[in-house]
Amino acid sequence: MIGIEFEEPKQEVCECCGNTTTRLTRFVYRDGDAFAVYYVLFTNGHEDKFAYSLIGLGDWGEGAEPEMRTAFAVNIWDDNDNWAVTVTDKAESPWSHVEFMGKILDREAALDHPWIKYVYQITDHIVAEDKPVMEFFA
Ligand SMILES: [Zn+2]
Structure with missing residues (x-):
């Protein structure tokens, strides 16, 4: 259960x-435990209509260090009324300099990572529940 x-x-x-x-x-919780943190950034009127996101997974317990987390950079976009999620390289992320979320993986490493399934699980929730994101694409 994700909240x-x-x-x-x-x-x-x-x-x-x-x-x-x-x-x-x-802040994302799974069965009541801290599970992930994600950032989203989008700008009205840009030619590339992307909601940029950075999803940090791993240890979010008290006292946990960023080294205990792994971060995934994704672009969420509207592909002819279907939600599309593209995993990007670290350098393409607006947060490429941010360390708090954990080590940001490049696309290839991210797609090979066992946690990529959680990334897609979270993006499924973003497009279904995160109202500012949904309104941006509405
Ligand atoms: Zn601008």
């Missing part, structure tokens, strides 16, 4: 175009 804790979205002005950029931070 997501939704915080208020943070909005800022995009430096490249002046449109609104939305940033989300979500």
Whole structure:
């Protein structure tokens, strides 16, 4: 059983175009235990209509260090009314410099990783339950 804790979205002005950029931070629980944290970032009016996400899995217990976690960079997009999720390289992630979520894998390593199934499980929840993301693509 997966549950997501939704915080208020943070909005800022995009430096490249002046449109609104939305940033989300979500805490994911599985059977009541901290399971993952994910970030989402999207900007209205950009030509590439992506919701960028970084999903951090591993040890989120108290005192756990980022080295005990692994992070996956994904782009969520709308492929002719079907949700599409593309795993990307670390360098393509807006959070490539962020260490808090764990070591960010490149695409090939991410797709080979045993936790990739959890990544897709979480993105399934994002597109079904995370309202700002759903509204961005609506
Ligand atoms: Zn922009």
